[in-house]
Amino acid sequence: MSGASMKQIKTRIKSVESTRQITKAMELVATSKLRRAKQRVENARPYHEVLLEAISGLQAGAAESPTVFAQAREVKKTCYVVIAGDRGLAGGYNANLFRMVRDMTQGEDYCVLPVGKKALEHFQRLGCEVVSTYFGVTGSVGIGDCTQMARLLCRLYAEEQFDRVVVAYTRFQSMLSQVPVSDALLPITLQQGETRYSGALVEGEAEELIAAIVPQYVSGVLFSALCEAEASEHGARRTAMNAANKNAGEIIDTLVLKYNRARQAVITQEITEIVSGAEAL
Numbered sequence: 001m002s003g004a005s006m007k008q009i010k011t012r013i014k015s016v017e018s019t020r021q022i023t024k025a026m027e028l029v030a031t032s033k034l035r036r037a038k039q040r041v042e043n044a045r046p047y048h049e050v051l052l053e054a055i056s057g058l059q060a061g062a063a064e065s066p067t068v069f070a071q072a073r074e075v076k077k078t079c080y081v082v083i084a085g086d087r088g089l090a091g092g093y094n095a096n097l098f099r100m101v102r103d104m105t106q107g108e109d110y111c112v113l114p115v116g117k118k119a120l121e122h123f124q125r126l127g128c129e130v131v132s133t134y135f136g137v138t139g140s141v142g143i144g145d146c147t148q149m150a151r152l153l154c155r156l157y158a159e160e161q162f163d164r165v166v167v168a169y170t171r172f173q174s175m176l177s178q179v180p181v182s183d184a185l186l187p188i189t190l191q192q193g194e195t196r197y198s199g200a201l202v203e204g205e206a207e208e209l210i211a212a213i214v215p216q217y218v219s220g221v222l223f224s225a226l227c228e229a230e231a232s233e234h235g236a237r238r239t240a241m242n243a244a245n246k247n248a249g250e251i252i253d254t255l256v257l258k259y260n261r262a263r264q265a266v267i268t269q270e271i272t273e274i275v276s277g278a279e280a281l
């Protein structure tokens with residue numbers, strides 16, 4: 001019985017070691033990808049801030065005829081752009097985001113534009129109204145896809161298919177901290193006060209310029225949120241795999257201790273049998 005127990009423990013140790021090798025490799029990959037993702041976050045953040053300042057300046061010059069994208073109206077329906085991951089093994093990364101969206105949508109009429117495989121699967125499983133399934137893989141969504149997404153949202157908003165657009169994603173704060181947040185996309189909240197564009201001379205009607213710039217602004221916000229979500233996913237996966245490595249090490253230490261005890265029991269039993277046999281002779 002003891003011999004069989006030792007064999008089972010040894011098999012379990014090899015299994016846990018194999019699992020630890022996989023989680024260690026995933027941690028290294030996530031760490032490598034996280035460095036590049038952090039750089040993308042830093043590069044993407046200023047883009048939409050400059051465009052919002054430009055839109056505010058143009059709108060200040062056409063205050064008597066505000067654009068449809070800056071006019072707040074009664075909210076009967078909201079469109080949520082939810083940016084999640086394509087894979088699991090990232091701790092509570094996806095679950096925390098979905099929990100926040102669930103709390104935000106309690107008791108209101110809404111539709112969803114999911115970005116990422118997990119988001120698409122989640123909201124299809126809930127039976128929610130999905131605006132588009134084209135952006136179902138986060139890893140393949142680039143700046144061109146964000147532009148396409150922004151044009152779709154702006155067109156449907158202008159057609160009053162919904163009255164508010166909110167993007168929900170996970171903001172990257174540090175390698176150990178990623179927080180689910182939501183930002184309003186439409187209607188645009190214009191900056192108050194003097195801007196460097198408020199006195200600028202522009203060619204063409206301000207309304208036409210704003211209508212052309214707004215999709216670019218929304219695209220910039222979406223791309224920035226996508227970069228934040230990507231960095232957050234890699235950070236969450238790295239943290240989860242690091243914790244898995246530590247747990248695997250603790251399990252291996254416990255199993256080795258059990259194995260040594262079982263081996264010592266076998267040796268003691270064999271010595272006892274030899275001594276008993278010698279005394280019988």
